Amino acid sequence: MTNEPLADVRDMYLAHTMFRREIGLAPALIRGVADGDLERAAVVADHVRLVDTVLHHHHASEDEHLWHRLLDRAGADAEPVVRVMEEQHEAIDALLGEVRAELASWRDSADPARGAALAESVTRLHARLVEHLAVEEEKALPLIEKHITAAEWGQMVAAGAADVAPEQMPLMFGLMAYEADPGTVRDIVASLPPEVGAVIGDLASQAFAAHAQRVHGTATPERIGGAR
Template sequence: MADIRDMYMAHAALRREFDLLPQLVRDVTPGDTGRAALVGEHTELLCHVLHRHHEGEDLQLWPRLHERAGAAAEAIVSTMETQHHAIEEAHAEVVRLLPGWRGTAQGGAELADALERLRAALVEHMAMEEQEILPLAEKYVTAAEWKKLGEHGMASTPKKDIPLVLGMVMYEGDREVVNEVLADAPLPIRLLMPIIGRRRYAAHARRIHGTATPPRIGANAR
């Protein structure tokens, strides 16, 4: 059945990056379009990762739990779907505001407030998902089906960004879990991706966060 440990690893990355994001926007000096472009690109990448992650759950996880888990799934899956709608609304507001700020470095306070709302909705959702959904997934979702969920999240990610996204996720990840995620990849990728990914994220974090080692928030932080 599904090895759900990689979801905790992904959630840790989302918590960390979305926690840091509102202040990153607020710290951009009005009119500093160079810095706004850099932080804006980072924001766009995170929004893409989040959207694809939840899209995969909507398409592949909730229907299976509805079908297989019976009464144990009904109320909580409906709550998950409602939370996804709320997150998507907050996400849409960020996406609406982002291009204008990214191009002018004006209106950062409004964008940061929208990011705060997105972060709050996301943190609440992930905590409930870890407590209620992941135990069901271990019982009712096969390993092959679970792997397809992860593949959906990466399918539309530009190839140039895949090492960065994996490095972002692996930053707080257990090596055993990282190895499991890469288990079906060709040997060179299994050997090199942990190294390349961590280097790409370290370089990216220096540009975005001012340090190669931003604060680790942990998989179960609230």
């Protein structure tokens, strides 16, 4: 290990809070779509698809950039943690596959029976995800703070956002920053390239408010707490 700065993992807590909140609220959104209301089904489905895509890439970037480094540097301390992380990621990815398949069918039909099945699948995904995130925060993040450099962390974060279109970046940051401590948000924005930070800082809250109004019917959806 070098004397390089180590990872600041506060942005991980922001992402985790976003996943817990948005996936937790999704079953009620799905059940609330009226029979045959394709327009509303599309709004809800696109929102769920956005969040589950980010979750998939978030986990894939952890798998690619973090676990092998923890095994190399933390040895026996990391082995049981990495094993659990990989097993949980695999289980969550299988559930995401089920959700995507059901989501596409429901989006095209707005059929209540298909919606009920989809909502149940999302509920199961949420339960498994909440369990996983708690273990990651308790067991993996402390190891990451000791053994992963800030540069390596930045590579992981960039990989997780690689498939997010530039025009969606303010919304994604707004989704994560909604419940965050303002000081943490300022620190994260300050760490970004100036041209990126300026855009995100100005537009994120506006993008989130507009999106939340369209999806949740309010610019201030229910908060769950937990972001640092």
